[in-house]
Amino acid sequence: MKPLQLSPQAERVPLARATTAPPMELGKWALGSMVTGYVLLLIILPIGQLLLTTLEGGWQRFIAALTQPHAWFALQITLGLALIAAVINTVTGTVCAYALVRYPLPGKRVLNALVDLPFAIPTAVSGLMLLMLYGPKSWLGKTFSLYGIEIVYATPGIVLAMIFVTFPFTIRAVQPILQEMGQEMIEAARTMGANRWQVLWHVELPTILPGILAGFTLTFSRALAEFGSVVMVAGNIPFKTQVASVYIYGEVENGDFVGAGAVSIVLLLISFGLLLYQNFWMKRQRFGWWERILARWTRRKERAGELENWDI
Amino acid sequence: MSIEVRNLSKSFVDGHMAVRGVSFELGEGEMTAFLGPSGGGKTTILRMIAGLEKPSGGEIYISGQRVDHLPPQERKIGVVFQNYALFKHMNVFENVAFGLRVQKQRPDVIQARVRELLRRVDLQGLEGRFPDQLSGGQRQRVALARALANEPRLLLLDEPFSAVDAQLRKELRSWVRKLQQDLHITSIFVTHDQQEALEIADRVVVFRQGQLEQIGTPEEIYDSPDTPFVAAFVGEVNRYRTVIKNGVTDLGVLQFPAGNVPEGQEVVVIVRPENVELMPWSAAADIQGIVLATTFLGEFYKVDLELADLVRITAHVPKALGGALREQERVALQIKATKIFNVA
Numbered sequence: 001m002k003p004l005q006l007s008p009q010a011e012r013v014p015l016a017r018a019t020t021a022p023p024m025e026l027g028k029w030a031l032g033s034m035v036t037g038y039v040l041l042l043i044i045l046p047i048g049q050l051l052l053t054t055l056e057g058g059w060q061r062f063i064a065a066l067t068q069p070h071a072w073f074a075l076q077i078t079l080g081l082a083l084i085a086a087v088i089n090t091v092t093g094t095v096c097a098y099a100l101v102r103y104p105l106p107g108k109r110v111l112n113a114l115v116d117l118p119f120a121i122p123t124a125v126s127g128l129m130l131l132m133l134y135g136p137k138s139w140l141g142k143t144f145s146l147y148g149i150e151i152v153y154a155t156p157g158i159v160l161a162m163i164f165v166t167f168p169f170t171i172r173a174v175q176p177i178l179q180e181m182g183q184e185m186i187e188a189a190r191t192m193g194a195n196r197w198q199v200l201w202h203v204e205l206p207t208i209l210p211g212i213l214a215g216f217t218l219t220f221s222r223a224l225a226e227f228g229s230v231v232m233v234a235g236n237i238p239f240k241t242q243v244a245s246v247y248i249y250g251e252v253e254n255g256d257f258v259g260a261g262a263v264s265i266v267l268l269l270i271s272f273g274l275l276l277y278q279n280f281w282m283k284r285q286r287f288g289w290w291e292r293i294l295a296r297w298t299r300r301k302e303r304a305g306e307l308e309n310w311d312i
Numbered sequence: 313m314s315i316e317v318r319n320l321s322k323s324f325v326d327g328h329m330a331v332r333g334v335s336f337e338l339g340e341g342e343m344t345a346f347l348g349p350s351g352g353g354k355t356t357i358l359r360m361i362a363g364l365e366k367p368s369g370g371e372i373y374i375s376g377q378r379v380d381h382l383p384p385q386e387r388k389i390g391v392v393f394q395n396y397a398l399f400k401h402m403n404v405f406e407n408v409a410f411g412l413r414v415q416k417q418r419p420d421v422i423q424a425r426v427r428e429l430l431r432r433v434d435l436q437g438l439e440g441r442f443p444d445q446l447s448g449g450q451r452q453r454v455a456l457a458r459a460l461a462n463e464p465r466l467l468l469l470d471e472p473f474s475a476v477d478a479q480l481r482k483e484l485r486s487w488v489r490k491l492q493q494d495l496h497i498t499s500i501f502v503t504h505d506q507q508e509a510l511e512i513a514d515r516v517v518v519f520r521q522g523q524l525e526q527i528g529t530p531e532e533i534y535d536s537p538d539t540p541f542v543a544a545f546v547g548e549v550n551r552y553r554t555v556i557k558n559g560v561t562d563l564g565v566l567q568f569p570a571g572n573v574p575e576g577q578e579v580v581v582i583v584r585p586e587n588v589e590l591m592p593w594s595a596a597a598d599i600q601g602i603v604l605a606t607t608f609l610g611e612f613y614k615v616d617l618e619l620a621d622l623v624r625i626t627a628h629v630p631k632a633l634g635g636a637l638r639e640q641e642r643v644a645l646q647i648k649a650t651k652i653f654n655v656a
Contacts, residue, residue, distance in 0.1 A: 184397035187364050190384040191391040192411035193462055202414070206401045 047268070054261030065262035070238050074247035075266060081155060081243070082223035085162035090216040093170025094208070100171070101178040118167045126164050127232025130157065134233075153235045158243060161229040166222045170215025177211040178204075217274045224267055314340050315361070315466060315498060320370035322356050322522075330356040332522040333370070338515065341496040343489065345509035348519035349545070354502045355470055357519070361500070362391050362468050374465055385414075390459030392469040396451045398443040404430070404454050405439035411461040429457040432491070448476040449484060456488070460495070467492070469501035473508065485512050506546045510534060518542050540580040540653050550583040550625050553655070561652065564621030565599050568650045578655040587649040588627035590615065590637075597644030601625070603637050613637070617645070 055062055065071060099105060100112055118126065134141045134151040144151055151157045185207070189199045205212075227245040234241035236250065244263050251260035315338045322331040331353040338344050346354035359365040361372055363384030372380040379387050399407050408429055412422045430436050433453040443451060452472065459467060472488065473481045489512040492499050503509050509516050510530040518525040518533065518541075526538040537543035544551060552563055556577045560567035563581065573579060593600065601617035604624075613634025615627045627645070629637075637643070 184393050184395060185399060187362075187384070188391065188393055188397040188458075189399075189410065189414075190364070191362055191387075191389060192414065192458065193385045194410070194414040195383075195385055198414045202410070203399060207399075209401075 050261055050264060050268070054258055054265055057258055061258055062262050062265075065256075065259045066266065068259065070242065071247060071259060071263050073239050074242050074244045075263060077155070077158075077242075078224055078244040078267075079270075081158050082162060082220055085159050085166065085223045086216055086220035088159075089163055089166055089219045090170050090212060093167070093215055093219075094174050094212050097171045097174035097178060097208075097211075101175055115168050115171050118165050123165055123226065123228030124232055127161055127229030130160055130164060130229065130233045134160070152233055153237065153241060155234070155241065157233040158230050158241060161233045162223040162226055165226055165229055166219040169218040169222065170212065173215035173218065174208050174211040177208045181207050214278060217278050221271045221274050224270060314338060314375060315500075316373040317357070317361070318371045318373075320357065320360060320372065321368050322353075322360060322365065323368045330522050331360070331367075334519075334522070334524045335370075336517060336524060336527050338498065338500070340498055342498060342514040343492050343512060344500045344515045344517060345513035346500060346502045346517050346519060347506060347509040347545070348504065348525070350504060351521070352519040353522035354517075354519045356522075358468050358470055358500060358502050361466070362389055363387050364391075387466075388462065388464050389466045389468060390462065390464035392452070392455045392459050392467070392472050394471045395475055396443075396455040398451060398454055398458075400443050402442075403439065404435060404441050404443075404446070407443070407454055408457045408461055410458065415462060425461065429461060432460075433457045449480050452476065452484060456491070460497075465498065467497050467499040469499065471502050471504075473503070473505075481508075488512070510546065516546075518545060520545075537582070537651065540582055543582045543584075543651060548585050548626070548628070550585065550588070552581040552583075552623075554579060554581060564623050565619050566623060566625075566647070568647070568652065570652065573652060573654060580653045580655060582651040582653065583625065583647055584649070585614065585626045585628040587647060588625055589646045589648055590617075590627055590629050590633060591644045591646060593642040593644050599645040599647070601643055601645055603639055603641045603643060605639065606634055606637050608634070617643070619645070 054065075066075075096115070100108060100115075105111065121129075131152060132138060134144070134157065136142070136145065136152065141152060149156070151160065181204070185203055186199050189203045194202065225245060226243075227249070230241075230243055231246050231249075234243075236242055236246050242250070244267055248260045248263050251257070251263075317337070318335050320331055320334045321329070323329045334353070334357060346358060348354050356365060360367045360380070361374075363379070363382060363386075367380055370380070371378055374387065374389070399410065402410065405426055408426045409422050412425060417425075426439075427436075430439065433456055435450060435453055435457065438446070438450065443454070446454065452475075469488075473485055476484060485508060501513075510533070513530060515527065516530055516533045517527045520541055526533060526542045528536075533542060534546050537546065540549075540551060543549050552561075552566070554562050556562070556570040556573050556575055556579060559570050559575070561570065561579065561581050566581070568581060570577075570579075591597070599619060601619045604616040604618055606616075607614040609628075612628045612630060615629055615634060615637060617625050617627060619625060625645070
């Protein structure tokens with residue numbers, strides 16, 4: 001008896017198994033191709049058609065459509081204002097999330113529920129609300145115009161609309177991380193000699209940084225795309241309040257698909273780039289760079305070591 | 313680096329009194345165990361000493377300095393948390409260096425000190441790892457190195473061995489004990505495991521319902537418990553409630569001399585199973601019993617017996633004897649030691 005030696009037959013068994021797919025494998029394959037097909041149909045196909053239609057006339061037409069003054073202005077103002085809205089919302093959203101998690105605010109549950117409201121309200125309705133509040137006939141709009149500040153049908157109105165519709169993003173991205181973080185890390189830092197500010201900068205902020213950055217990218221992408229509320233509050237004034245999505249709509253109405261497509265492709269590329277950044281790059285980072293920046297900021301005059309040589 | 317606690321108390325906002333007027337003093341360089349069931353207040357006391365919880369009353373002194381009004385960062389203490397609470401976004405080196413960095417030490421001092429600490433806890437070569445890339449035991453050692461970085465006067469450990477498996481727990485606790493002795497650092501650890509407390513502490517403080525039940529060396533706690541609760545908590549016991557009658561306990565065949573306990577006094581009698589000795593049956597024996605059940609527990613047998621008058625008792629007997637016992641077998645018993653507590 002040679003029980004340890006594999007017979008030729010035994011060696012063949014796994015091979016045989018690998019070639020005949022059991023029913024489970026078939027099911028998996030079917031499901032896999034269904035999902036792939038669905039994604040293809042729903043996402044890849046429209047994007048492909050956009051690229052095809054826009055680039056039909058060649059690169060020069062594409063460039064020309066993009067550098068057309070209306071288009072170029074719309075893109076610039078959209079990017080700039082979306083960035084402003086994203087920065088404002090990221091900062092205020094982080095503060096709101098922090099307050100909601102860390103402090104026993106009165107009416108906290110109601111506040112927390114209200115945060116999601118901008119998601120639920122149709123954007124045209126959001127725009128209308130802002131228009132009514134800040135418009136020329138309202139008390140608030142009148143007060144602002146007394147001081148020469150235009151909100152409605154001007155850039156501040158666009159930023160306001162963008163901020164309103166993207167309000168929940170950062171809060172909802174930061175809140176769960178803060179909650180999960182709990183108190184222990186903070187307490188540990190305190191016992192190691194850190195004061196409240198040091199805890200905030202070196203422990204809490206780096207921990208919630210992925211959430212903050214996720215909130216920022218989401219807010220920025222969404223603000224770039226906003227149409228309904230912006231057009232309601234700021235209208236469609238070329239070289240003043242015409243943002244990219246509104247421009248695209250106008251071009252389609254005029255029957256210029258290449259003009260609409262060119263701007264669309266730029267928006268698409270930016271969104272896609274942010275998405276990639278979000279999914280692949282950011283998740284691998286451990287934010288050592290944050291600590292490095294902090295160290296540079298807080299570099300202090302070197303002090304002589306105060307630790308006596310402790311006998312360890 | 314002694315530590316003294318005077319009349320310390322803590323009530324939470326919900327009105328729950330977690331700690332009720334606790335006072336004790338611990339010696340320098342000692343390892344003390346805070347032992348007790350959950351809800352006994354031991355963790356709350358530890359957190360008050362650390363400065364993470366504000367006392368409702370009482371005083372805390374470290375090396376003669378009153379600290380109960382100081383924030384944690386000014387107390388010069390090191391804390392190892394139950395789940396270690398490592399900074400997830402920092403690698404091992406940065407975790408250990410944190411305390412030195414916030415104290416604004418010079419970079420070369422930090423380098424040297426962190427290397428030294430990591431050597432101490434045997435984690436060289438793992439400086440670049442992040443907490444999620446470490447095993448439970450390694451995480452605990454990082455937590456320990458981190459707590460020691462600022463040369464604390466006092467090391468506090470909150471259930472330090474509860475998050476690791478049984479085998480590792482044993483290794484870790486003797487290792488922590490050795491490190492503590494090498495550094496000669498005054499330490500307190502919280503545990504609900506009496507074995508752990510007896511094994512590595514110089515001194516054990518038993519808490520119950522927010523009050524100090526007993527403080528003493530492991531031997532004192534085990535051999536001369538002050539209360540029936542302590543006796544039952546730090547080991548197996550047979551526990552009887554009865555009165556003193558004719559100078560002995562009124563427990564049928566178990567008539568233990570009352571000593572100076574007055575006649576008619578209600579008492580609790582404690583007999584540890586290892587103090588119950590079984591012998592071959594003889595009609596002349598004072599105490600006789602019948603074996604109800606035997607249970608093999610590895611190092612010994614646990615034998616449940618019924619005595620006359622339906623009094624039951626549990627004995628721990630050596631393997632050689634326990635293996636030979638049969639159910640319903642008659643045996644003679646001898647009680648080698650008992651402890652009698654007055655019931656208030």
